[in-house]
Every structure is written in structure tokens, then in C-alpha cells.
Amino acid sequence: MPGYEKITPPKGGKIKFENGQLKVPDNPIIPFIWGDGTGQDISPAAIKVFDAAVEKAYGGKRKVSWFKVYAGDEAIAHYYGAMTKEQIEALDPAEQRRLYMPDDTLQAVKDHLVAIKGPLTTPVGKGIRSLNVFLRQELDLYACVRPVRWFHGVPNPVKNPEKLNVIIFRENTEDVYAGIEYEQGTPEERKVWEFLTKEMKAVIREDSGIGIKPMSITGTTRIVKAAINYALKYGKTSVTIMHKGNIMKFTEGAFRKWGYEAAKTFGDKVITEEEVNAKFGGKVPEGKILIKDRIADSMFQQVLLRPEEYSIVVTPNLNGDYISDACAAQVGGLGIAPGANINYTNGIAMFEATHGTAPKYAGQDKVNPGSLILSGSMMFEYMGWTEVPKIIEEALERTIQAKTVTYDMERLITGAKLLSCSQFASAIVANMGKPPIRAVQGLAPAVKVAKDVAKGAIKVGKTVATKAIAKAKDKDFQAKAKGVAKKAGKVAMKGAKKVGKVAAKGAKKAGKAAARQIKKRVKK
Numbered sequence: 424m425p426g427y428e429k430i431t432p433p434k435g436g437k438i439k440f441e442n443g444q445l446k447v448p449d450n451p452i453i454p455f456i457w458g459d460g461t462g463q464d465i466s467p468a469a470i471k472v473f474d475a476a477v478e479k480a481y482g483g484k485r486k487v488s489w490f491k492v493y494a495g496d497e498a499i500a501h502y503y504g505a506m507t508k509e510q511i512e513a514l515d516p517a518e519q520r521r522l523y524m525p526d527d528t529l530q531a532v533k534d535h536l537v538a539i540k541g542p543l544t545t546p547v548g549k550g551i552r553s554l555n556v557f558l559r560q561e562l563d564l565y566a567c568v569r570p571v572r573w574f575h576g577v578p579n580p581v582k583n584p585e586k587l588n589v590i591i592f593r594e595n596t597e598d599v600y601a602g603i604e605y606e607q608g609t610p611e612e613r614k615v616w617e618f619l620t621k622e623m624k625a626v627i628r629e630d631s632g633i634g635i636k637p638m639s640i641t642g643t644t645r646i647v648k649a650a651i652n653y654a655l656k657y658g659k660t661s662v663t664i665m666h667k668g669n670i671m672k673f674t675e676g677a678f679r680k681w682g683y684e685a686a687k688t689f690g691d692k693v694i695t696e697e698e699v700n701a702k703f704g705g706k707v708p709e710g711k712i713l714i715k716d717r718i719a720d721s722m723f724q725q726v727l728l729r730p731e732e733y734s735i736v737v738t739p740n741l742n743g744d745y746i747s748d749a750c751a752a753q754v755g756g757l758g759i760a761p762g763a764n765i766n767y768t769n770g771i772a773m774f775e776a777t778h779g780t781a782p783k784y785a786g787q788d789k790v791n792p793g794s795l796i797l798s799g800s801m802m803f804e805y806m807g808w809t810e811v812p813k814i815i816e817e818a819l820e821r822t823i824q825a826k827t828v829t830y831d832m833e834r835l836i837t838g839a840k841l842l843s844c845s846q847f848a849s850a851i852v853a854n855m856g857k858p859p860i861r862a863v864q865g866l867a868p869a870v871k872v873a874k875d876v877a878k879g880a881i882k883v884g885k886t887v888a889t890k891a892i893a894k895a896k897d898k899d900f901q902a903k904a905k906g907v908a909k910k911a912g913k914v915a916m917k918g919a920k921k922v923g924k925v926a927a928k929g930a931k932k933a934g935k936a937a938a939r940q941i942k943k944r945v946k947k
């Protein structure tokens with residue numbers, strides 16, 4: 424066991440990575456960075472939900488040992504409480520980073536492989552760019568995985584939010600995020616400008632800042648392979664390479680080219696859109712994963728206009744940043760969008776809330792813990808504890824459908840009840856194991872149609888009878904007609920009731936089928 428300076432792991436087992444597979448003990452130690460600002464509110468709420476779901480799934484046979492590790496403001500307080508802000512800001516960037524992201528924390532994550540974190544403030548002042556970006560680069564967490572799907576009941580801005588169900592694989596270490604930038608007017612920028620304009624004959628305005636966008640075969644191949652492996656593991660139907668290769672030919676265009684080359688290594692498990700059109704009349708052969716590509720701007724239209732045609736999207740860093748937030752907004756916003764940063768080659772993975780620290784709500788027990796909770800759900804899936812995400816996600820969905828939500832959703836749902844962050848977590852726990860409301864709700868409109876049909880039939884029967892009575896002139900006939908009409912009315916009534924029952928049965932069936940479809944979609 425490596426030594427840590429100021430943290431002690433709790434009792435438990437270590438997750439290992441052997442032959443490309445995670446080996447998870449029944450009592451794994453998982454490092455947890457609570458985070459800054461509202462991270463301090465959502466982290467305990469999420470832990471409550473995680474522990475309850477694990478208990479529900481395994482009845483005490485499995486349990487997580489949470490290992491509190493420090494980053495951001497908490498790290499300063501825990502390790503360097505005596506230092507002032509001015510003293511910290513006077514340090515060089517590498518030293519500052521050490522204070523905010525101690526070596527202990529990095530080591531703990533490396534040692535235990537799977538970790539989870541709340542949001543971290545990017546400290547203001549010169550020096551550290553972003554602790555999150557640092558963490559991803561330092562641990563080489565090359566795949567940012569962002570599943571985006573709609574949860575029933577979540578307010579959203581589109582007609583059919585359920586049609587979008589994608590997993591975005593964003594390359595996490597290259598592209599303009601590499602941090603190679605030269606500020607206008609500095610000696611470094613002048614040097615780069617001189618080289619580019621004089622040696623390379625590039626045309627660049629003299630008063631420019633300059634940034635570099637590196638993208639490699641290595642970086643592209645591993646992210647595209649990760650996306651296709653995921654598609655294979657979870658039975659997904661397509662992988663779309665999103666790029667801006669028509670303009671940036673040797674970076675984004677190369678991403679597309681290398682992406683297709685990486686796909687080729689999967690042999691007959693995959694098929695390209697070009698092959699499907701040329702050889703199979705546009706129909707993807709059974710069991711093959713379709714590999715296609717879309718230009719970035721078109722992709723933004725596609726997720727709105729034809730969302731059902733996309734299953735996995737793999738893309739460079741900057742596109743990935745944009746498209747994942749846009750997709751999250753489409754299904755109801757960042758409050759509950761989960762994320763993970765994973766190195767599939769060595770198993771190290773950091774699951775994290777995708778939103779920031781929301782400082783104005785810090786310490787108020789107010790914000791939505793959904794993003795961190797669903798990131799944890801992804802974590803359990805990654806660990807192979809697959810019963811846990813099902814319990815968490817169904818309970819979360821049920822809680823939202825019951826309109827018992829935090830302020831961000833409460834203001835958008837008519838008749839909703841406002842819960843605090845911790846109350847929302849408790850409500851999720853209370854809803855664990857209860858049947859999902861959506862199947863019952865799916866049935867309600869069908870039953871209504873059946874009732875309307877029955878009512879309509881009764882009305883027709885009555886009208887026919889009344890008309891017959893009015894038409895009959897002589898009294899006898901009228902009396903007879905009355906009897907006939909009464910009978911007819913009764914028969915019509917019976918018929919209508921029967922029709923109603925049959926319709927109700929049919930509607931019930933349709934409702935169940937719809938519920939099954941929804942379940943399938945959710946699986947997809």
C-alpha cells in the first residue's frame with residue numbers, strides 16, 4: 424500500500440484491472456472528491472442514494488467503502504489551512520496545482536482505479552487552467568462518455584424528447600484543449616508568428632493570438648475503438664463520426680479518415696454507410712454496427728430533426744463539448760446530465776457531475792443532485808454491478824414523475840412539489856423498487872379512448888331509437904316502436920359496452936406494448 428501524506432483509505436478491497444477487465448471486490452474502496460460550492464450539497468445526497476441502491480440490490484452482500492479525497496477549496500483547507508489566498512496566488516502554476524489537486528488525491532485515484540467527483544472551481548487568477556482538464560490529462564482519461572436520454576416527466580423544449588437516446592464519446596486529451604496557445608504580442612507569439620508567416624508562408628494578421636490544434640492517429644484510434652467496443656458490448660446499432668473535416672482537413676478530416684480505419688479493424692462486425700448503400704440497398708444487414716460520419720454543423724440539425732437515427736456519436740474534443748451540452752438541453756438540461764472520463768486501456772475512470780459549482784447556491788441544500796447521482800449510476804454499470812443503475816434510474820424517474828423535484832424543475836412543472844437537495848435524494852430512496860409510473864401512465868390515454876368509444880356507441884343507439892319513435896305515426900305502432908326502440912337501445916347499449924370492453928382490452932394491450940417499446944428504447 425503506497426503511503427499517503429494526509430489521507431487514510433477506509434477498510435475494503437481494491438478494484439483491479441486484469442486482461443482488459445475490471446475485477447471488483449464486494450467491498451470496493453472508491454475515492455470520492457466532494458467538490459467545491461454545491462459539490463458539498465450534492466455529494467452526501469448522492470452517497471445516500473448509492474448506498475441505498477446497493478443495499479437494495481445485494482442485501483448487504485456488497486457495499487462501497489467511500490474514500491474521501493480532497494481537491495479544490497477542500498484540499499487547501501485540509502492540507503494548507505494556514506495559507507492565505509495571496510500566498511497561494513504568488514506561487515507558480517505547478518505549485519498552485521499541487522495545492523488544489525494534491526498528489527495524495529491523484530495517487531488515490533491511480534491506486535483504486537474507479538473514482539467519482541463533484542464539480543471543482545477553476546481558481547481565478549493566473550496559473551491553473553482547469554483542475555478538471557488537468558485531471559483528465561494527467562490520468563490520460565481519454566474518453567469523455569456522456570449518455571443523453573430523456574427521463575419521463577423531465578420538462579424539455581422539444582415535441583418528442585424520448586426519440587433522443589445517444590451516447591457521446593468525446594476525445595478528451597487533444598484538439599484545442601491541448602492548451603497550446605500564444606497570447607498576442609508576447610515574445611512566444613511573435614516567434615510562432617514569424618515561423619508561420621516567413622517559413623510556412625501562412626497569412627496571419629500581425630495582431631493575432633495563436634492557438635494550435637493537434638490531433639493524432641493515436642488519440643483518434645483509441646476513442647473510435649472505445650466507441651465501437653461500447654456499441655458491441657451494449658448491442659448499439661450505429662456509431663457516427665462527427666467532424667468538421669470539410670474545413671479542417673488535416674485535423675478533423677483526419678479524425679474521420681483514421682476513424683474509418685480504426686473501424687475497419689473490427690472486420691465484419693461493422694459496416695459503413697457507403698457499403699450499405701452500394702451493396703445492400705440502404706438496409707443494414709442484421710447484427711452489424713453501422714459506421715457513418717456527419718459534418719459537425721449537420722449533426723446539430725440531425726439530433727433535433729432525426730434523433731432516432733443516432734445511437735453513438737464519436738467526436739473530437741471541442742465538437743464533443745458543444746454537442747453534449749446541446750443534447751443534454753434537448754432532453755431537459757444539465758441538472759441531471761451525467762458524465763464519465765475513462766481510460767479503457769488501463770481501467771482508470773472518473774465519474775463526474777457535468778455541471779459546475781453553482782456558487783450562488785452553495786451550502787443551501789437546494790440544487791439538483793441528479794447529475795452526480797446518474798454519474799454514479801454509470802459508475803456502477805462500469806463496475807459490472809448492473810442491478811444498481813436500474814434501481815437508481817427507475818427510482819429517479821419515478822420521483823420526477825411524481826412531481827417531487829428540486830427548484831430547477833419545480834419552476835417548470837405545473838403542480839410540482841419543491842424538495843431540497845437532500846429531500847430529493849430521500850424521495851429517490853423511498854421510491855426504490857416501486858413499479859415505474861410510466862407504464863400505468865402510458866395506459867391512461869388508451870383507456871380514455873376506449874371509454875369515449877363506448878360513450879359514442881351508446882349515444883348512437885339512443886339517437887336511432889328516438890328517431891324511430893318520432894317517425895311512427897299511429898299509436899299502436901308508436902307503442903310497438905317504443906318497445907322495439909327500447910330493445911334496440913338496450914341492444915345498442917349492450918353492444919356499446921361490449922365494444923367498449925374490447926376497445927379497453929385492445930387499449931390495454933397497446934399500452935403494454937408501448938411500455939415495452941419505451942423499455943426497449945431506454946435499453947438502446
Ligand SMILES: NC(=O)c1ccc[n+]([C@@H]2O[C@H](COP(=O)([O-])OP(=O)(O)OC[C@H]3O[C@@H](n4cnc5c(N)ncnc54)[C@H](O)[C@@H]3O)[C@@H](O)[C@H]2O)c1
Pocket residue numbers: 461541542543544545546555758775776777778779780781782784790791792793794831
Ligand atoms: N466539471 C466541473 O467541475 C465544472 C464544470 C463546469 C464549470 N465548473 C466550474 O464551476 C464554476 C461555476 O461555473 P458556471 O457558473 O459557469 O456553471 P454552473 O454549472 O455552476 O452553473 C450554470 C447554471 O446552472 C445552474 N446549475 C448548476 N448546477 C446545478 C444543479 N446541480 N442543479 C440545478 N441547477 C444547477 C446554476 O445555478 C447556473 O444557473 C466555475 O468555477 C467553473 O469553472 C466546473
